[in-house]
Amino acid sequence: MFEDAYGRLPTTPISLAAVTLCMALVVCAIGRYYLQLRSHGPLPTVWPVIPIIGDAFQFLYTPLQYYQSCRSKYGSVFRCLIGNRRMIVICDDVAIQGVLRDKSRILSTTTIHEDVSAALLNVSPTASRYLPDILLPMSGDLLSMTGLVHIIPALNRSLHNYVERIKLSANSRSNFLLSTFVGEAIYGAVSVGVFGDNYPLSTFFDFESIDANFTNLLSGIPFLSRSSKSSRSRILAKVGEYIDDALRMAPRVTSMQLPDPAQKLLAILSDPDLSKKDRDGLLVMYIWGLHSSNVRTAFWLFAYLLNDPATLRLVRDEIDQTLSRDFPDFDSLLNAPPGVLDGPGFAYLTSAVKETLRMSSVITPVREVVEDTFITLSTGETMPLRKGEFITANLPMYHYSESDSPCNFRADRYLVGEKSGKKVPYMPWGSGEHVCKGRFLAIHTLKMFTIMVLRSLDLSAVTKTGQPLTSPYLRGYETTFMQRWQMRTHTGLSLYIRPSIRSQVPSASQGVLSDEGNH
Numbered sequence: 001m002f003e004d005a006y007g008r009l010p011t012t013p014i015s016l017a018a019v020t021l022c023m024a025l026v027v028c029a030i031g032r033y034y035l036q037l038r039s040h041g042p043l044p045t046v047w048p049v050i051p052i053i054g055d056a057f058q059f060l061y062t063p064l065q066y067y068q069s070c071r072s073k074y075g076s077v078f079r080c081l082i083g084n085r086r087m088i089v090i091c092d093d094v095a096i097q098g099v100l101r102d103k104s105r106i107l108s109t110t111t112i113h114e115d116v117s118a119a120l121l122n123v124s125p126t127a128s129r130y131l132p133d134i135l136l137p138m139s140g141d142l143l144s145m146t147g148l149v150h151i152i153p154a155l156n157r158s159l160h161n162y163v164e165r166i167k168l169s170a171n172s173r174s175n176f177l178l179s180t181f182v183g184e185a186i187y188g189a190v191s192v193g194v195f196g197d198n199y200p201l202s203t204f205f206d207f208e209s210i211d212a213n214f215t216n217l218l219s220g221i222p223f224l225s226r227s228s229k230s231s232r233s234r235i236l237a238k239v240g241e242y243i244d245d246a247l248r249m250a251p252r253v254t255s256m257q258l259p260d261p262a263q264k265l266l267a268i269l270s271d272p273d274l275s276k277k278d279r280d281g282l283l284v285m286y287i288w289g290l291h292s293s294n295v296r297t298a299f300w301l302f303a304y305l306l307n308d309p310a311t312l313r314l315v316r317d318e319i320d321q322t323l324s325r326d327f328p329d330f331d332s333l334l335n336a337p338p339g340v341l342d343g344p345g346f347a348y349l350t351s352a353v354k355e356t357l358r359m360s361s362v363i364t365p366v367r368e369v370v371e372d373t374f375i376t377l378s379t380g381e382t383m384p385l386r387k388g389e390f391i392t393a394n395l396p397m398y399h400y401s402e403s404d405s406p407c408n409f410r411a412d413r414y415l416v417g418e419k420s421g422k423k424v425p426y427m428p429w430g431s432g433e434h435v436c437k438g439r440f441l442a443i444h445t446l447k448m449f450t451i452m453v454l455r456s457l458d459l460s461a462v463t464k465t466g467q468p469l470t471s472p473y474l475r476g477y478e479t480t481f482m483q484r485w486q487m488r489t490h491t492g493l494s495l496y497i498r499p500s501i502r503s504q505v506p507s508a509s510q511g512v513l514s515d516e517g518n519h
């Protein structure tokens, strides 16, 4: 690197001095970097392999495996470097509760929203504040049990239409990709429920591409993020058009055309201080949050059930019995108030959904420490947190602290736990001020979709794994996090679908989600 054009090393005193200075600077930078890690209190520190970049690659591509290996070496609280950020990772349940329930605002989400909205959707830092300051807090009311009254009728109708179309098109050889089957249904139904019949449902595949590749977008590396950027441009254009149309119609709009949540969200986004680019980006960001975990959870619920026919049969039996006993007229279920699926008639299904969330949820809430403070651990010890550090509550690791075969899907785990008084770890929605505002909507959608599918269709996996399907995110299993993650969009888990023998109908053409199709 220091040779001249002829490959000779510098020999003049000036060039020798320049080389020595450069090398000294590099050594100082690396030394400072490691000292910076060491200088912050008694927490165990993960020493990164690559200076300056830290553990960013491992974190972006195999986050939970990375955390798991660190936890086994360093315990339930440790510090690592992700890029140039010092990140404190906590897996200790008392410390997790302390962080998520912090009321002092010393642990802030603002920078995280700024970073993610900028990397994923190019939203400006000022506009990104609409998320933590307005859009997310107002979702507490929009998506509360009372708010769901405005969403659920259209959502149920959309799910019902979807399953009916599949029923018409499926025959004994019908082979579906699980990710598309559940993804289209959930994306379509929640979109119609929240944004109305004019929402462009054809954005599903672009949403899916952004969701599957969001780590590439976050990494900012051009060649990795090229295809997701095309998806992003398309979804922004279509959602932008949807907003323009909705705002144009606004004075004449009826709740049929634009449901209550959409009206309220668009009223905020029509703020003249927001540029069109920021406005569209903010709504796509919101849409991503609305669907991402919900679609992923539905995928894993069906994957676990398909992989375990005995459990699938038990869930189906409960559904059949409860429907024939309490809802002999199916329309009465479709029109029932929110919360009806949480009753004892669906206790086994409820437990299966909780178990799916325990095993498949990947969210690790992050906060920025804006003033020096401390956290208390379950041992009673306190750990200092320094201003400028970031702290992440590792909910997946907490869920895997379950003592009884944590890596095996047991649909009745929570039912048995409730009856025996055993506490099974369960915090998929987070906790405190930032607890998931969409949890009631997510639970309703997951259960209603499962009920409709199992009532009308017979499902079986095309490829059997021959062994229990464990968590996609832990080490030591036959496929890696990335391969499993990609299953959602690429090679995938296929399934056969037939109309259930209890509801025979003639076969017809296969349905796909289009902007007109799911209404």
Ligand code: HEM
Pocket (backbone or CB within 6 Å): 100, 109, 135, 136, 137, 139, 143, 289, 290, 291, 293, 294, 297, 357, 361, 363, 365, 366, 428, 429, 430, 431, 433, 434, 435, 436, 437, 438, 439, 441, 442
């Ligand atoms: C199975 C599906 C879902 C899971 C596992 C899930 C999980 C979570 C978790 C763990 C948090 C806390 C993040 C933190 O503390 O930083 C959260 C926040 C949030 N979730 Fe969900 N979520 C799901 C579905 C939804 C849906 C369908 C919506 C609907 C819009 C939604 C809206 C929100 C909102 C608005 C917040 C932010 C709350 C805030 O910062 O004040 N979620 N979610």
